[in-house]
Amino acid sequence: MLAGIISVFSSFIHLILGISTPQSFPPPLDPAEENALFVRAEEGDGEARKKIILHNLRLVSHIVRKYYSSSKNQEDLVSIGTIGLIKAVDTFKVSNGARFATYAARCIQNEILMHFRAQKKLAAEISLNDTIDVDRDGNPLTYIDVISCDESLVSDVERKMSSARALRLIDTALSPREKKIIVLRYGLGGRRAMTQREIAESLNISRSYVSRIEKSALEKLRAEL
Secondary structure: OHHHHHHHHHHHHHHHHOOOOHHHOOOOOOHHHHHHHHHHHHOOOHHHHHHHHHOOHHHHHHHHHHHOOOOOOHHHHHHHHHHHHHHHHHHOOHHHOOOHHHHHHHHHHHHHHHHHHHHHHHHOOOOOOOEEEEOOOOOEEEHHHHOOOOHHHHHHHHHHHOOOHHHHHHHHOOOHHHHHHHHHHHOHHHOOOOOHHHHHHHHOOOHHHHHHHHHHHHHHHHHHO
16 A cells, blocks of 8 residues: 555656656756755745756665665655655755755655654564665665654654645645545545545546546646646
């Protein structure tokens, strides 16, 4: 079930951002250009925000390859890490003087950590010394090795993410029915992601109608972004 949700959310992200595979990721930005884009993004420029995300997707891929090289689900981890990247973009402040790559790497790793923690929680209680993977040299990688964000940062990221532009657009750019189907389909707001068939049954409409509404809603969101 969790793998299916991740796969669906991955498709959602890739469709909105207009990317397909890691080979499609554009190169990193020049620091001066990136800072200028952050200034524009803070002023509400959606194109600037999107460009920052796209040009930092290689960082997500690099972290997954470096720390989770033996994982069988690297594509899923890239999708999860991308969520952390988006959170980093939406909460980073150029005025703080920090390097975005450093800040983003922490948030990406924290998002992946929370994914492993959720998986582990389904089976039993976890220990920070539990092995979750091995590095390329065969050394065990534990939770304590990948913890990078302190609790205040995690809370700050989660709080600010709740008002991120993508979520606001779902409220403002979609009709009530489109919003309801997107929320149910992708499990937003802490809900369980549902299949098109499940949504059709719950709303007493056909699955094909759900599919058409979902497609229309995603096209609207992509156009707005």
